[in-house]
């Protein structure tokens with residue numbers, strides 16, 4: 001039965017490009033999700049399997065990262081226009097390029113020592129505030145928290161000196177991006193109607209602030225260390241809380257190898273990273289006030 005090929009397009013979708021430019025201690029971040037769809041003289045690849053007109057999707061991915069390095073990312077529009085023009089004008093067989101770009105907005109974390117604020121960001125778009133109340137007619141237990149508080153340090157993070165066995169390939173990192181989406185719960189020590197209840201809203205705002213400040217101000221040797229500093233900071237400043245538990249995905253950002261295209265890509269300036277989504281390290285832990293009991297369930301914060 002004769003068939004006709006209808007509309008078709010192809011390309012690499014969801015290239016997660018993160019570019020950090022350094023202006024002294026002040027860093028700038030561009031965080032994009034770029035999807036390429038190309039169409040043109042693609043009958044043969046579908047009908048006979050000839051790839052003679054096919055620019056590999058892998059190449060479209062490389063082009064996205066190389067363009068981010070070589071030409072920069074002024075705006076999502078400018079970047080998309082530049083890419084689309086490149087595919088259509090450089091490949092005879094490609095007559096149409098559709099480039100979709102999502103841009104994730106970040107704002108700087110405000111810290112008291114403004115000099116340190118240059119490399120710490122929190123993603124725009126609110127986190128979700130959570131609480132769980134338990135009452136048995138006598139005692140209250142209030143565990144509050146948040147999830148999806150996405151934060152990133154573009155420097156002041158390393159990971160080295162770890163165990164190496166025959167399966168270890170990870171290279172030591174002296175200056176890496178540290179990013180996570182904080183899921184945390186904290187337990188109040190308020191248990192009875194005979195005690196004044198905390199100001200819940202103020203407490204939430206203050207805990208959130210301490211989490212962000214601790215994240216921004218910690219020179220991190222591991223996400224585990226940052227986790228502890230965030231919890232300790234909350235307990236140091238918030239007497240109404242006895243226990244904090246976190247589940248922190250390590251949202252890996254890998255420097256892209258652009259050497260095959262003659263481009264040096266190191267952390268010095270203008271570095272281009274791929275934001276990987278899976279798999280991810282998952283760092284979890286409880287920080288407790290001394291003498292207090294751990295009562296937040298281990299799996300309460302896990303995905």
Ligand SMILES: O=c1[nH]c(=O)c2[nH]c(=O)[nH]c2[nH]1
Nearest residue numbers: 159170221222223224250281
């Ligand atoms: O902060 C980190 N902690 C780890 O335990 C770990 N493991 C790993 O591969 N990378 C990292 N990073």
